[in-house]
Amino acid sequence: MIDIRPVAYVIGRILIVLAILMLAPALVDLGDGLHNGFRIMEAAILTGFIGLCVVLSSKNALRGNLSVKQAYLLTTGIWVLVPAFGALPFWMGEPHLRFSDAYFEAVSGITTTGSTVIYGLDDLPAGMNLWRGMLNWLGGLGIAFIAMIFLPLMRVGGMQFFRTEGFDTFGKELPRAADLAIELARVYTLLTIACILSYGLIGMSALDAIVNGAATIATGGFSPSDISFEKYSGAGEYMGAFYMILGSLPYVRYVQMIKGDARPFWKDEQARAYVRWLAAAIVMVTVWQVAHTDMPWEPAFRQSLFNLTSIMSGTGFFSGSFPGWGSFMLIVAFVIGVIGGCSGSSAGGVSVFRVQVAMAAIRAHLTQITSPNTVATVKYQGRRVENDVLNGLILFFAGYILLLGIFTVGVSLTGVDTVSALFAVWTSMGNIGYGIGPLVLRTGTFIDFPQGAIAIMTVAMLLGRLGLLAILVIVLPSFWRR
């Protein structure tokens, strides 16, 4: 019933871009004299060819704007299909993964999760690590687009609250979505370059700096090393934490800042709450660790700063002995991981915005109960939150928790122990990428998980990334009816 040709056309274009981008890792590997470069080249040609075919066959249908249904189909289509081609290099090239594993790796990249099934990253050809970093980076840019431009229009999970913000406040300055997109891409690129340079300054090799830089700003978390940031312990951790926080703040504020207005940035309630909550978690965990072990202050603070930032921003880098810090850290990590970063950034999770509004709604509800005659309105950032926004938003929260439970049942059904199963779903749905649990501990990767669990985690990553409803909507039969 829905004309899918315009959707196919856009996806085809994206595939062609993806194919061109694949040439970069191919050239790197060829430059190193590795045979692997040819494999990536093959993958690029295949992707480009299919992309071209799709574009040519659906070109005639392109006119006017996309309808709402087409927009849903497009977002979901991009995040489901692009990784299938992004996975080709892992499948045809060096680690020669099974296709399901390669798809997991690519989805993990594009959704900026950062969970990996490749062990022995340090020995991987440079091109493959570069490709992982690029997947992260593209995914981060893509979701920032979607979150700022598409989701508010599609009214997913209360995002329509930002509708006016994205367009109206800019009003005359940035009248069209395309302009906004260009600004966004510019900010994103600038941040990435700054991050890469900083990493270079503290002594990372060129490849490490580029891959880590791309993965940091995207809050992705793919690292070119099995020991992640433990390799750059010290200054690297502070630097990493700084850029991870930058990557998980609402991008719209950066755009405004570039336009010369820094005030909204400092006044942003979401950003402030995010930093405040993160700081509280870091202080608590540091104090707990220092009190319970004989760890000195500095490494305890540094590790909890880096790791908790990595978890809350949904990045997934780790450093030091942090994953083994015990019960209190685990539960704090779980909570802040579910909360996640700010909406309108590339971070994952429920998002600070939704948690804040849910809490405001609870407060209003309590008032309403005690004095039934007053009308309690929910306000956010001085603006009234309408009822439909509110419902969509809290339902998102409820749906998130429900799916977390259901997926945990599913993963544990494949024989994974309870803690590993719960945290595997947590890390996937929140697009975090941080591995916790006995099954992860051996390698720090998800290599020991059974195939069924990997499949469930792949689905969970996609759902978590697109705000759940965007995908669920397409599963409904009524979507396809007229």
Next chain:
Amino acid sequence: MARGKELTVALARFKCCCMIELRPVGYIIGLLLATLGAMMLFPMALDYFSGDDNWMAFLESSVLTCLIGALLSVSCANSSKRGSGITLRQSFVLTTGTWVMLPLFGALPFIIGMPEATFTNAVFEAVSGMTTTGTTVFSGLDDLPPGVNLWRGILQWLGGLGIVIVALIFLPVMKVGGMQFFRSEGFDTLGKILPRALDISSALIQIYIVLTVACATAYFALGMSGFDAVVHALTTVSTGGFSSSDISFGKFEHSMELVAIVFMLLASLPFIRFVQMSQGNFTPIWRDAQVRAYLRWNAYAALAVTAYEMYHFDRPFLESIRESSFNIVSTFSGTGFASVDLSTWGPFPFVVLIMVGLIGGCTSSTGCSVKVFRYLILFEAIKVQVRRLHSPSAMLDVRYEGRRVGEDVINSVIVFFTLFILTFGVAAVALSLTGLETKTAFTAAWTAVANVGPAFGPEVGPTGAVDGFPAPARWIMIAGMLVGRLELLSVYVLFLARFWRN
């Protein structure tokens, strides 16, 4: 004279800043305390006739409780004008006050009679009883004086009865967690509360007693000792879960488990349907969407666990279906009996147990947790919300049992669910702060907030007793149990400054 005047002025001022008239609440709580004191005479008699010295403890507590209860109600009696009922705010204070005060006095027999039980443990046991949770801090239950075990059973029985009455009469009016949806079935307005409340309560009490007697008879007929039959019937029908033995249902023959399954299921169905049944109207209970969903989900969970057990451990079908359905029903209804060591069950059944514990029984039953009704509304609301996304102009209503669900009910349900998860999370964080292992902290928060009963983890004793937990952890669990039992919101409003102002 001058002092008397000063006192009057001070009192008047006190009444000004605290706008809620607390005397009617004090009056009712006083009466309830006196009743509680009278109930203590049953275990006293049992201990006296079985020649246990512990009967003195019950006598002392009984006298003390009755005395204080009588004093309280006499001193507050002058304020309650007959027929005026109580206001909305008073009912909030009343529900929470009841569940805080009664366990304090219910703990007296443990404090006086068992020198080895600390104050914390005694209060924990009494709260766990009155909230029908069933987590215990006592080990060596088989060697306790029979009166103590009977008292534990009675506490749960009273707690179960109390919560059914609260759920049917108070919560709909208090609009807690979407319960206003059931308003028309219970009561329309506050004014009419008392006369009809008394009707309904007496019908409820009759049904509750009939169920208990039937359960005890069934246990006895199948070979439990008279004492065990009574204690277990009291805790089965209240979905409480206290047992008079350390190994819970492991002590008895397997046929007992079948009886327990039937009565645990009955106790977690909406009691309003039983009232209708006793009036000869059998259709509503078969038509009830909640009842159907509850039974269906129980069956799914039990079958899934059975299949897993048979596949992975090569267990015979009958054994595994009996075991899994007993333990699933026990957790689903929030009872908390165990017939096997659940921690040996493997990861999948364990996660299923946690999930069903988070669902809980039906509304207006003795069951606990979020309740089936709220999940049904939640699913429906999510479905409608998703549909609205792609067809924004369609008029879509959330419906439950064919009735349209109002926006305010949906809101309350969602807020309740969110708050439940938040409370659960906060409790887990707090418990892990006291030094408990992750799994222990997680399951202890689960068992407390959802009023289930068992906790899992290395700190839990071999008999399932949680006396090895640090004292702060036990107090956190006490708070969790109370908040969970009273449907969160009715407790949280008391912490609003607004609530106490005009």
